[in-house]
Amino acid sequence: MDAKDWLLLRILEEDSTQELSEVADLTDLTEAEVEDRVSAMEDDRIIRGYCASIDWEKAGEGVAAATVNLKVTPERDFGYDRIAERIARFPQVSSLRLISGEYDFEIRVTGRNIQDITRFVSEQIAPMEQIRETGTILVMKSYKENGRILYDRKEGERLLFSF
Template sequence: MDAKDWLLLRILEEDSAQELREVADLAGLSEAEVEDRVRTMEDEGIIRGYCASIDWEKAGEGVAAATVNLKVNPERDVGYDRIAARIARFPQVSSLRLISGEYDFELRVTGRNIQEITRFVSEQIAPMEQIRETATILVMKTYKESGRILYDRKEGERLPFSF
């Protein structure tokens, strides 16, 4: 993968719904080159799919989110993989990462409200045999996600400067 592919991936990651012409202009490539490179990266599994960034509040659906950190007892011969595969199957889990530090896993969990999230963690996640400890951190507001700024800013508006 060269620098143009890397740039192309960053452009698509920010907004994969852009017109092909816009992507080509931003990447400094022809439309045909963009099509070929994207197709190759899709075939090789580098690009695994495309998704929409949704403002659930504007859609009229309240969504609560939390980060759930887990301490886990890894299993002999498979380490963390089996418990990760089990946790990843829950539709409430939108992301799952093996992390370093005090905890082993970091989950992003969503639900219609805080009670739904706490019920999910206490009834589905915490009782698993390999789970030693959970720490749930409620997301109060998201400002940026997947490289995309999620708040509206007026044209030319400057952010306050602070020390």
């Protein structure tokens, strides 16, 4: 992957709905080159898909979120992979990461309310044989998700800066 591919990926990650001509201008590539590179990265599964960033509160639907940290017992011959694959299949799990430190996994869980999340963790995650401990942290408010700022600033409003 060269520098232009890296830049192309960053641009698409920021906003994959941009016109091909805009992306070409930003990368100093032709539209055909952008199209070919994107197609090749989709074929190679570097680009896994495209998604919308949704403000569920503005959409009129409440959504609750939590980070759940897990201590697990790795499986012989499979390590963490099989338990991760099992957890990843739940639609309530929006992200799953193997982490270092006190816990082994960090999962991001969403539900319609806090009760949905607590029920999911206590009835689906905690009873799994490999799960030794869970630690749930409720998300009170999100300011940035997947590289996108979630709050609106008024036109011309500047952030304060001081030393």
